[in-house]
Amino acid sequence: MGKNKLRRFAEMKTQSCVFEPDKQLLLDDQFEMKGKWDSFFGNSNPITVELGCGKGEYTLALAKKYPGRNFVGVDVKGARIWRGSKTAEDESIPNVAFVRTKIEFINQIFAENEVSEIWLTFSDPQPKDKKGTKRLSGWAFLKRYGKLMKPESIINIKTDSQFFYDSTLETIEKGEHTLIRSKDDIYGIHWEDFHPDDQEILSVKTFYEKKWLAIGKKIKFLQFKLNDEYYKAV
Numbered sequence: 001m002g003k004n005k006l007r008r009f010a011e012m013k014t015q016s017c018v019f020e021p022d023k024q025l026l027l028d029d030q031f032e033m034k035g036k037w038d039s040f041f042g043n044s045n046p047i048t049v050e051l052g053c054g055k056g057e058y059t060l061a062l063a064k065k066y067p068g069r070n071f072v073g074v075d076v077k078g079a080r081i082w083r084g085s086k087t088a089e090d091e092s093i094p095n096v097a098f099v100r101t102k103i104e105f106i107n108q109i110f111a112e113n114e115v116s117e118i119w120l121t122f123s124d125p126q127p128k129d130k131k132g133t134k135r136l137s138g139w140a141f142l143k144r145y146g147k148l149m150k151p152e153s154i155i156n157i158k159t160d161s162q163f164f165y166d167s168t169l170e171t172i173e174k175g176e177h178t179l180i181r182s183k184d185d186i187y188g189i190h191w192e193d194f195h196p197d198d199q200e201i202l203s204v205k206t207f208y209e210k211k212w213l214a215i216g217k218k219i220k221f222l223q224f225k226l227n228d229e230y231y232k233a234v
Ligand SMILES: C[S@@+](CC[C@H](N)C(=O)[O-])C[C@H]1O[C@@H](n2cnc3c(N)ncnc32)[C@H](O)[C@@H]1O
Pocket: 051, 052, 053, 054, 055, 056, 074, 075, 076, 077, 080, 101, 102, 103, 104, 121, 122, 123, 124, 206, 207, 208, 209
């Protein structure tokens, strides 16, 4: 591992907004923040979680726009999280945290009803995942999300992938979830359909998004609510 990476990993350990729970602790369901995120943030404001947050562009932008809410970015890659957590520390953004872990452990990170909104930003499409157990918008992950989300919470998805977009729409239909919006070219023909507040948020461009835009890909957006049955899931 390069010296820079080592230095950043060491720095992350000193950042109060970063949690790196070890695997055994999660397997034992003993993560100290589960059910106690209010105490970390010092308030009981609603929590939005960005899954596969990478460098945390959405977590940070949303936190700045909505100081009355709290935001947690989750990703397994330490070097990417470091970028987001460094900005949160440098700019003293109080309503942000990051958790370095596998999203598979999400129910060991948040308790039932602890989360009010989820964002999936440019998730890996997983086209070979025929069973839908690996895709972050597949039925298996939706069940996990249902267990930690308050009823009526919204899931937002931004993606470049036609496959991810189509397969998520299929999952929404099959699972009888409530589709709020599906736009397959947000910066093109659909831009004027969005409220200016939504345009401001959708204008945030992540590291991967910039890469896809540079090669001419169209960016898609989905919003939906889980079927009531999913809140009792797992
Ligand atoms: C294509 S990147 C997108 C990153 C960022 N959201 C962006 O738009 O630039 C997908 C991210 O999801 C993370 N990821 C994928 N599967 C994961 C999993 N099972 N658990 C935790 N992180 C995961 C990867 O580490 C990576 O940072």
